[in-house]
Amino acid sequence: MSNSLANIKLFCRECRGEYFLGDLHYRCPRCGGALSIKDLEKKDSLQVVEGRGIFRYSRHLTPDVPYTTLGEGRTPLHLIEESGRKLYFKLEYLNPSGSFKDRGAALTIAVAKGLGIKEINEDSSGNAGTAMALYARAFGIKPNIFMPVNAPENKKLLVKLFGGNLILGRDRGEANRLAIEDADKRSVYYVGHVWNPFFIQALKTVAYEVYEEGIQPDEVFVPVGSGGLYLGMYHGFKELYNMGLIGNIPRMHVVEAAGYERVYPAVHGDERYPEETSDLADGLRVPGPPRLNEVLEALGESRGNTYVVNDAEIIKALKKLYKMGLFIEPTSATVYAAYNQVRDEIEKDRIVLMPLTGSGFKALDKVMKVLLKGD
Ligand SMILES: [Zn+2]
CATH class of the missing domain: 3.40.50.1100 (Rossmann fold)
Structure with a gap:
């Protein structure tokens, strides 16, 4: 596990609680609020680096992550x-x-990889699950993707084709609950893109x-x-x-x-x-x-x-x-x-x-x- 990555600070906007990324909280354990990344060093110019995909901007995203890119971004x-x-x-x-979820998946999976994570849970109405399955599998992490049963067939099919373990819930809410409960029970890293601050960062x-x-x-x-x-x-x-x-x-x-x-x-x-x-x-x-x-x-x-x-x-x-x-x-x-x-x-x-x-x-x-x- 990368120590500098595990030591990144997250904070809760609701109660101002602060946590380390390495604690693997998906939300504030005190009040249930969403967590944000504590300000990275402020930059006075847009700095691009040698790196493919969104990692071209890695200095503005998250330092010290492995470049888990499949060529996302740079869209016309x-x-x-x-x-x-x-x-x-x-x-x-x-x-x-x-x-567009591939941008978020690229950074989320990079962070997971940097933390030494082997298996993730994600819930999604479709596109985020597809993206997360693609990136996780490509970089050696097992993806469990929870989706509502009424998600578009092609999105469910893609999750399977990309090597995701697809679990269906009655609706979007149940898919979310199942993903979190399973992650808790088996100590799997829940990357839920709706909560994950790195997904937004990307x-x-x-x-x-x-x-x-x-x-x-x-x-x-x-x-x-x-x-x-x-x-x-x-x-x-x-x-x-x-x-x-x-x-x-x-x-x-x-x-x-x-x-x-x-x-x-x-x-x-x-x-x-x-x-x-x-x-x-x-x-x-x-x-x-x-x-x-x-x-x-x-x-x-x-x-x-x-x-x-x-x-x-x-x-x-x-x-x-x-x-x-x-x-x-x-x-x-x-x-x-x-x-x-x-x-x-x-x-x-x-x-x-x-x-x-x-x-x-x-x-x-x-x-x-x-x-x-x-x-
Ligand atoms: Zn809080």
């Missing part, structure tokens, strides 16, 4: 000009297992890459389930701003799926909006995301808005994106659906950034049902 930034506006799509679905690299391409977005639309991608990108842009490399933190907009909205009611009062449940945005089904308060803080600081999109809007957006040649899963169309809700209110010189999170291969059955119905 694809420009579409539409109604006089510049829309940049970050093609995260081109990552090794077909989603997602800062999306912002770094956009900066390195010379693009400074004004409006960023991010799909929010647990809020990992949202928080990661927010922290990435905030760091770039603190380094004086960008003039402002972009407005970070939260996009949620109907029936799974948590941020929207927290901002706008308790009313549910709208009164339906999305079937298509399966990637955003996260009951009780533990970092809701962090998301709300980032939303306030970046002056972002919150959007909820329903299946009819997702289908419309998906069809348009396919016409543009963007082969994504339905969940990933939520950002463009949200953009379409407000497009006319966004000034024409604003630069819009939307990560497209997951590959169409992940949910080909759903995509086909939607797209082959005709226009």
